[in-house]
Amino acid sequence: MRVYAKAILPAGFSANAVASGLKKSGKLDLALFYSQVPAKASCKFTTNTILAAPLIVCKEHLQRNKRFRAVIVNSGNANCFTGKTGIADAQETARILAKALKIKKEAALVSSTGVIGKRLPMGIIKKAIPDLVSKLSPAGINKAKLGILTTDNFAKEISLIFKSGNKTVNICGVAKGAGMIAPNMATMLAFVMTDADISQKALDKALGMSVAKSFNCITVDGCMSTNDSVILLANGAAGNSLIDTGKNFKAFVSALEIVCLELAKMIVRDAEGATKFIQIKVEKAKNFQDARKVALSIANSNLFKTAVYGENPNFGRIAASVGASGVKVKEKDLKFKVSPLKKKDIFVGVSLGQGSSSATVFTSDLSPEYIKINAEYN
Amino acid sequence: MRVYAKAILPAGFSANAVASGLKKSGKLDLALFYSQVPAKASCKFTTNTILAAPLIVCKEHLQRNKRFRAVIVNSGNANCFTGKTGIADAQETARILAKALKIKKEAALVSSTGVIGKRLPMGIIKKAIPDLVSKLSPAGINKAKLGILTTDNFAKEISLIFKSGNKTVNICGVAKGAGMIAPNMATMLAFVMTDADISQKALDKALGMSVAKSFNCITVDGCMSTNDSVILLANGAAGNSLIDTGKNFKAFVSALEIVCLELAKMIVRDAEGATKFIQIKVEKAKNFQDARKVALSIANSNLFKTAVYGENPNFGRIAASVGASGVKVKEKDLKFKVSPLKKKDIFVGVSLGQGSSSATVFTSDLSPEYIKINAEYN
Numbered sequence: 001m002r003v004y005a006k007a008i009l010p011a012g013f014s015a016n017a018v019a020s021g022l023k024k025s026g027k028l029d030l031a032l033f034y035s036q037v038p039a040k041a042s043c044k045f046t047t048n049t050i051l052a053a054p055l056i057v058c059k060e061h062l063q064r065n066k067r068f069r070a071v072i073v074n075s076g077n078a079n080c081f082t083g084k085t086g087i088a089d090a091q092e093t094a095r096i097l098a099k100a101l102k103i104k105k106e107a108a109l110v111s112s113t114g115v116i117g118k119r120l121p122m123g124i125i126k127k128a129i130p131d132l133v134s135k136l137s138p139a140g141i142n143k144a145k146l147g148i149l150t151t152d153n154f155a156k157e158i159s160l161i162f163k164s165g166n167k168t169v170n171i172c173g174v175a176k177g178a179g180m181i182a183p184n185m186a187t188m189l190a191f192v193m194t195d196a197d198i199s200q201k202a203l204d205k206a207l208g209m210s211v212a213k214s215f216n217c218i219t220v221d222g223c224m225s226t227n228d229s230v231i232l233l234a235n236g237a238a239g240n241s242l243i244d245t246g247k248n249f250k251a252f253v254s255a256l257e258i259v260c261l262e263l264a265k266m267i268v269r270d271a272e273g274a275t276k277f278i279q280i281k282v283e284k285a286k287n288f289q290d291a292r293k294v295a296l297s298i299a300n301s302n303l304f305k306t307a308v309y310g311e312n313p314n315f316g317r318i319a320a321s322v323g324a325s326g327v328k329v330k331e332k333d334l335k336f337k338v339s340p341l342k343k344k345d346i347f348v349g350v351s352l353g354q355g356s357s358s359a360t361v362f363t364s365d366l367s368p369e370y371i372k373i374n375a376e377y378n
Numbered sequence: 379m380r381v382y383a384k385a386i387l388p389a390g391f392s393a394n395a396v397a398s399g400l401k402k403s404g405k406l407d408l409a410l411f412y413s414q415v416p417a418k419a420s421c422k423f424t425t426n427t428i429l430a431a432p433l434i435v436c437k438e439h440l441q442r443n444k445r446f447r448a449v450i451v452n453s454g455n456a457n458c459f460t461g462k463t464g465i466a467d468a469q470e471t472a473r474i475l476a477k478a479l480k481i482k483k484e485a486a487l488v489s490s491t492g493v494i495g496k497r498l499p500m501g502i503i504k505k506a507i508p509d510l511v512s513k514l515s516p517a518g519i520n521k522a523k524l525g526i527l528t529t530d531n532f533a534k535e536i537s538l539i540f541k542s543g544n545k546t547v548n549i550c551g552v553a554k555g556a557g558m559i560a561p562n563m564a565t566m567l568a569f570v571m572t573d574a575d576i577s578q579k580a581l582d583k584a585l586g587m588s589v590a591k592s593f594n595c596i597t598v599d600g601c602m603s604t605n606d607s608v609i610l611l612a613n614g615a616a617g618n619s620l621i622d623t624g625k626n627f628k629a630f631v632s633a634l635e636i637v638c639l640e641l642a643k644m645i646v647r648d649a650e651g652a653t654k655f656i657q658i659k660v661e662k663a664k665n666f667q668d669a670r671k672v673a674l675s676i677a678n679s680n681l682f683k684t685a686v687y688g689e690n691p692n693f694g695r696i697a698a699s700v701g702a703s704g705v706k707v708k709e710k711d712l713k714f715k716v717s718p719l720k721k722k723d724i725f726v727g728v729s730l731g732q733g734s735s736s737a738t739v740f741t742s743d744l745s746p747e748y749i750k751i752n753a754e755y756n
Contacts, residue, residue, distance in 0.1 A: 050701030050709055081697050081709060116694025226698050302680070302744075303752055310753025316494025319459050320604050323428030331428055331459060366680075368746035374681055375688025 001255065003262075007141045007157035010170035010195035012036045012237030016140035017147025020128035022076035022114070022121065030125065031073045031147030032132050032140075033191055034101070038067030039235035040200050041109065042207040044215070046228035052080035054110040055229060057090040065106035066200075071191060071231055072097050072132075073148045074125065075176070077114040080226045089120045096126055100133040111229055113150055113176060113189055145174040148189055151373075152176055156266035160255045164248045167240035169196045171255050175263040177270070190215065190230045190263050196252060197236035198243040205245075206253045207232050214260035217292060217361045219299045220271045230260070268362045273370030276308050278346045283358040290327045291359035294350065297325030298361075305366035311341040322350060329354070379633060381640075385519045385535035388548035388573035390414045390615030394518035395525025398506035400454035400492070400499065408503065409451045409525030410510050410518075411569055412479070416445030417613035418578050419487065420585040422593070424606035430458035432488040433607060435468040443484035444578075449569060449609055450475050450510075451526045452503065453554070455492040458604045467498045474504055478511040489607055491528055491554060491567055523552040526567060529751075530554055534644040538633045542626045545618035547574045549633050553641040555648070568593065568608045568641055574630060575614035576621040583623075584631045585610050592638035595670060595739045597677045598649045608638070646740045651748030654686050656724045661736040668705045669737035672728065675703035676739075683744035689719040700728060707732070 009015060017031040043062060045055045061068075072093060079086050094108040101108070112120070145155040156175040161168060177188035198206070211230055243252050269277055280298050285291035298304055301321040307314040315336050322329055333353030339346055387393060395409040421440060423433045439446075450471060457464050472486040479486070490498070523533040534553040539546060555566035576584070589608055621630050647655055658676050663669035676682055679699040685692040693714050700707055711731030717724055 048698060048701040049704070049706050050697055078694075081694060083710065116697065226701060302748075306749050306752035309749065312753060316456075316459060319428055319494065320426065323426040323604060326427070328427050332461060366749060368749045370680075371684050371687065371744060371746045371749065374684035375690060 001160065001162040003258065004159040004161070006159060007145050007172050007174050008159040008170065009138045009141045010172055010193055010237065012195055012235045013193050014136040014138050014140055015144035016132055016136045017143035018128050018132045021124050022074055028143055028147035029075045030128050030132055031144040032136065033071040033144060033193060033233070034136050035069055035233055035235040037235050037237060038069060038107070039233040040198070040203055041068045042203045042232045044207060044211045044230040046226060048226050050081065050226050052078055052112060052227040053082055053086035053090040054079055054112045055227065056087055057094060058109050058229070061094070061106045061109060067107065068109060068233060069103045069107040070097060070101055071109045071111060071233070073111040073189065073191070074120070075113050075148055075150050077112060077118055077120050078116045078227050079112040079120045081117045082119055085119060089122055092122060093125055096129050100129050109231060111189055111231065113148070113227055116226065141174070148174065148176040148191070150176065151272060153270050156263050156270070158259055158262045160259050162251055162255050164196060164238070164240040164243060164251055167238050169238045169240055169252070170194060171196070171259050173259040173263050175267060177267040188215065188228045188267060190260070192230070192232040192259060194234045195236065195238035196234050196243060197238060197240050198234050198252060202244050202249055202252070203232065203234055206249070206256050209253055210256045210260040213257060214264040217359065218264045218268050219296060219361065219363050220268065265362055268364055271364035272373045273367045274364030275367055276344060276346050276365040278308060278348065278363050278365065279360060280348045280350070280363065281358060281360045282350045282352065284351045284353050284355060285357045285359070286355040287357045288359050291357050292361065294322055294325045294327050294352065295359050295361035297321045298348065298350070299363035302366055305363070308341060308346055309365040309367050313338055313341055318348065318350065379538065379540040381636065382537040382539070384537060385523050385550050385552050386537040386548065387516045387519045388550055388571055388615065390573055390613045391571045392514040392516050392518055393522035394510055394514045395521035396506050396510045399502050400452055406521055406525035407453045408506050408510055409522040410514065411449040411522060411571060411611070412514050413447055413611055413613040415613050415615060416447060416485070417611040418576070418581055419446045420581045420610045422585060422589050422608045424604060426604045428459065428604045430456055430490060430605040431460055431464035431468040432457055432490045433605065434465055435472060436487050436607070439472070439484045439487060445485065446487060446611060447481045447485040448475060448479055449487045449489060449611070451489040451567065451569070452498070453491050453526055453528050455490060455496055455498050456494045456605050457490040457498045459495045460497055463497060467500055470500060471503055474507050478507050487609060489567055489609065491526070491605055494604065519552070526552065526554040526569070528554065529650060531648050534641050534648070536637055536640045538637050540629055540633050542574060542616070542618040542621060542629055545616050547616045547618055547630070548572060549574070549637050551637040551641050553645060555645040566593065566606045566645060568638070570608070570610040570637060572612045573614065573616035574612050574621055575616060575618050576612050576630060580622050580627050580630070581610065581612055584627070584634050587631055588635045588638040591635060592642040595737065596642045596646050597674060597739065597741050598646065643740055646742055649742035650751045651745045652742030653745055654722060654724050654743040656686060656726065656741045656743065657738060658726045658728070658741065659736060659738045660728045660730065662729045662731050662733060663735045663737070664733040665735045666737050669735050670739065672700055672703045672705050672730065673737050673739035675699045676726065676728070677741035680744055686719060686724055687743040687745050691716055691719055696726065696728065
């Protein structure tokens, strides 16, 4: 297994991005991921009960269709809280794209990130699509990875190449998110592409397992976005023998878990205002859910986060967060371990003394810079 | 009904506080509330699964005993996360106090607030109790209300005098808490005394109703303390005819609700680092629980709180918090109303368009000063 700190598109995929004008800065703001052959898809969306329009349209397409060819992503506008008009705009985006690519509308997925509550400027998008489509290429991933960003300080990208049977398989992921902390730009998006040939059941299972331990184990401010999406496409172009639940599944899941976890960690590292990268490991829990609940309760505690920012070791705040998680614990069973707070990378270990399960959550500290960024943003 | 912005002890109660030396500043740090006749008690404690030692001892006494005479409160040390020794120390405090007051040990309740994880200096407490007991007086409430404070900027006090039948009844409350935001001092405590004669059932019901709408409807940073306590004593000294579930109950509940709500609001007004006092009213919900859940989800959102600090109206952040609450809502049914953000007192109204229940939650904004206070505290 080889890990590359760069996005290298798997066989049969191409990508591109253009500066359509959605971002006033003139930066790339409309990205496209494309598979030359029909690909299976597996997706995870936010559990926020207010869903952005593109998520509603994606869910429709995923219900009505089995194979997908393209994902179009705009940054600068979340197309959220935009009512029926917003849904129509997302559908229209898919329709225009599909026409340009000569695919059916339901084979296109849509994704948006940016300001909530403003209508998508459809004229801009319509005008940009021909150029976006005409210059698709494998190297275009280097534009696409930038086109999905908003307040991010760096692109999040990773590729993993491994053997599945006697064939080489590639999983490549790019993501955006300055830690869910940027105000109206609060979205975390990830697009993962693989040339593996894999059954739908195995694909869904692998994504579920990977997201549980990665994107669902990071938090910056506990604020859940309306647009969070992880979209995974598998086009089978590697020519490997179909991965189902057999032995090749393990290798695929291991690789996908690494891709998702590394992208998730990059998002936390880019958290606005953060001065620390914090890993919280809760051990000896009854089950993974309990361990994760306790770790997230600590990670979301403003008192804990400010203590880390102030490099002020404070077991009391950790103990109070453990108790506030709702998981039943006994004071005498708890054990804590905190690495020196002067460093940038902090480790917090908590043992509940109850069982054999563990979970690791990643978060950042809470700094005055966070307040500044989020108070001043317009 | 008359409301006084001062603590005026009801008939049969006295109080006092001394500077025992628990606080290095030399301020009052050991307070006592005393009833000359046995009083019924009704208490609410934190739902944090890590309970401070005094809460464990209070629960024991409340189980083993029906009438109470005294509540002793120390500030400067939370006696939490102190194991079996901590419980023994809280019991010993009750024992020494009971001996000095010539009452039985189980008639004394204990309460602590301050640093978590340090042993209570029993020598200091033992030495201070004789002086504390010997100078009990009705006017001593003006010392006691100060003795329970930690990082508070002002004392929280209120008295309410009303008619129950043809007798005059007094409910007096004092509280401490700089909004649950001060680090190791994270506790919210309230002590409410009344001379009303009231059945235990009615007393418990009245406190439950009042706390649900007051202390359980405030939040500063969502951090739940290990020491939160509301202790209500009723000694019957007013000589009114026993309040049960009849018509006098309504008057009592109304009065108690005002006392609890005003104390709760004072705690939010004293939130460290806060520049705004925010009232969030969620209307047209299916039930009170849903309305409260949505209001607390907004109130605990760092993105919302920083927007208010920055005087930056942002409906997107409110909408995302509503959806993140877990309560099922439809985008088209939601209505928002936000008062001008330049003022100190902010009103946020949210209509869910689902039913006829409502809830009001009080909170503060999130400012760089909050980070500073909580990062630097030792």
